Amino acid sequence: MKTISFKTLGCRVNLYETDALASRFKAAGYAIAEGDDAADVFVVNTCTVTNTSDQKCRQAIHQIRRKHPDALIAVTGCMVNHRKEELLQSGMADYVIDNERKAALFDIIDEHFKAGHSDPEGYDRDLFSYQPAFDTFHTRSLIKIHDGCNNFCSYCIIPMVRGRATSRPVEDIYNNVCEVVAHGFKEIVLTGVNMGRYQFESISFEQLVEHILDIDGDFRVRVSSIEPDQFSDRFLSLFQHPKLAPHMHICLQSGSDDTLKRMNRHYTSDQFREMCHRIKTFRPDFNLTTDIIVGFPGETGQTFKESCDFAKEIGFSHIHTFKYSVRTGTKAATMPNQIPEKVKAERSEVMRQISLENKIKYFEMMQGQNQRMLIERIDSKGIARGYGENYIPVLLKDPSTEKNTFINIRLGEIVHQENEDKMAFLGVRS
Numbered sequence: 001m002k003t004i005s006f007k008t009l010g011c012r013v014n015l016y017e018t019d020a021l022a023s024r025f026k027a028a029g030y031a032i033a034e035g036d037d038a039a040d041v042f043v044v045n046t047c048t049v050t051n052t053s054d055q056k057c058r059q060a061i062h063q064i065r066r067k068h069p070d071a072l073i074a075v076t077g078c079m080v081n082h083r084k085e086e087l088l089q090s091g092m093a094d095y096v097i098d099n100e101r102k103a104a105l106f107d108i109i110d111e112h113f114k115a116g117h118s119d120p121e122g123y124d125r126d127l128f129s130y131q132p133a134f135d136t137f138h139t140r141s142l143i144k145i146h147d148g149c150n151n152f153c154s155y156c157i158i159p160m161v162r163g164r165a166t167s168r169p170v171e172d173i174y175n176n177v178c179e180v181v182a183h184g185f186k187e188i189v190l191t192g193v194n195m196g197r198y199q200f201e202s203i204s205f206e207q208l209v210e211h212i213l214d215i216d217g218d219f220r221v222r223v224s225s226i227e228p229d230q231f232s233d234r235f236l237s238l239f240q241h242p243k244l245a246p247h248m249h250i251c252l253q254s255g256s257d258d259t260l261k262r263m264n265r266h267y268t269s270d271q272f273r274e275m276c277h278r279i280k281t282f283r284p285d286f287n288l289t290t291d292i293i294v295g296f297p298g299e300t301g302q303t304f305k306e307s308c309d310f311a312k313e314i315g316f317s318h319i320h321t322f323k324y325s326v327r328t329g330t331k332a333a334t335m336p337n338q339i340p341e342k343v344k345a346e347r348s349e350v351m352r353q354i355s356l357e358n359k360i361k362y363f364e365m366m367q368g369q370n371q372r373m374l375i376e377r378i379d380s381k382g383i384a385r386g387y388g389e390n391y392i393p394v395l396l397k398d399p400s401t402e403k404n405t406f407i408n409i410r411l412g413e414i415v416h417q418e419n420e421d422k423m424a425f426l427g428v429r430s
Contacts (some may be wrong), residue, residue, distance in 0.1 A: 003031045005039040005045055007060050012191040012224050016142035017102055020130035024106045046077035048161055054079055061092050062219055076102045081161035100125035114302050128168045132179040141185040146192030147175050153332040154264045162193055166388040167200040180427025186374050186404055189222045196229040206235035213243045225249045228272050236282045237415035247287040247391040255310025256303035259296055276314050287390040289318040295344030296324045297335035304347055311354050317362035319355035323348050363414050363423055370430050373409045375401050394426040
């Protein structure tokens with residue numbers, strides 16, 4: 001029996017692909033190693049969204065090679081598409097596999113052990129031919145519906161390494177959902193690079209979601225990180241459906257119109273505000289979370305204040321704050337008025353405090369409400385941990401609970417875990 005270990009950096013799309021690949025290897029008899037344990041094969045699924053991401057990927061590859069000099073190392077993911085020649089010339093990896101052939105990684109590695117060699121370039125390009133991930137590192141099942149992006153934001157290299165927008169065939173998605181539901185998964189997370197732009201033949205994103213909700217079974221659907229497209233009332237009305245979780249992570253990036261324009265984002269702050277208002281009209285308890293970049297080139301004290309004021313106004317319950325990081329090859333990398341790191345750090349801390357204050361307000365509003373909690377794990381103390389449908393973390397002290405089951409609870413006391421940012425509710429059976 002061969003052992004294989006996975007190191008995944010970057011986005012949910014990478015997580016989905018790693019889960020699917022790991023499940024494929026396990027089904028074929030490979031043992032999945034954890035962490036830095038010894039293994040015959042190490043797969044590094046890379047990210048290249050910033051220069052810092054590249055550095056982290058290089059460090060991960062070098063650390064594996066130093067600690068496990070005789071292991072087979074396969075590097076795949078976005079850094080390969082961006083820096084393939086560099087990786088090949090470094091000699092640190094035995095196989096360098098681009099995103100378009102990542103789905104063939106099992107066949108490439110398996111051929112290596114059977115024949116002594118393999119040629120990744122000999123495999124077909126296919127972005128979606130991943131088998132359903134039954135044995136994954138996560139309790140939720142991620143379903144990839146879309147890849148690539150046509151937006152060309154000035155700070156982002158994803159269109160160059162993931163390619164243009166491509167939607168997965170509808171029938172493949174439905175079959176994937178049906179298979180994982182039949183296998184027992186209770187939460188389906190739709191993911192993709194820019195999945196709000198999903199369009200396969202005549203089926204739009206909202207129609208795709210609507211049809212998935214009609215699939216039989218006791219499960220719920222969650223929409224992961226999504227771009228702020230002008231969602232129709234028909235789509236928003238779907239959040240009244242008991243299977244569709246009332247939570248979306250919608251990427252704002254800035255609350256300043258001046259900054260949004262230089263980022264080449266395709267909306268204004270007023271359009272984003274109106275969209276959020278419509279969402280809250282359909283579901284007042286809807287949980288909105290977001291990404292905000294601080295320290296973008298040319299950001300002034302005034303435009304940063306506009307972002308802060310906007311974040312407070314909308315009341316995002318969590319803000320994933322990014323300090324702008326130069327990405328060589330993008331338009332923003334050559335823009336004037338780059339912001340000093342010290343200023344970025346100061347602004348990041350200000351935004352983090354706004355995020356915390358928003359979270360406290362949202363939790364206080366939700367306290368006492370009923371939720372349908374999915375038990376994701378039970379810790380060594382017998383405390384069940386999971387999330388309500390609004391993506392609210394819940395702890396439940398109940399010896400009768402079982403993993404991967406739904407329980408109706410009431411949100412009780414608010415508790416802090418590890419640090420003040422990590423908040424959860426104590427659940428009470430309802």
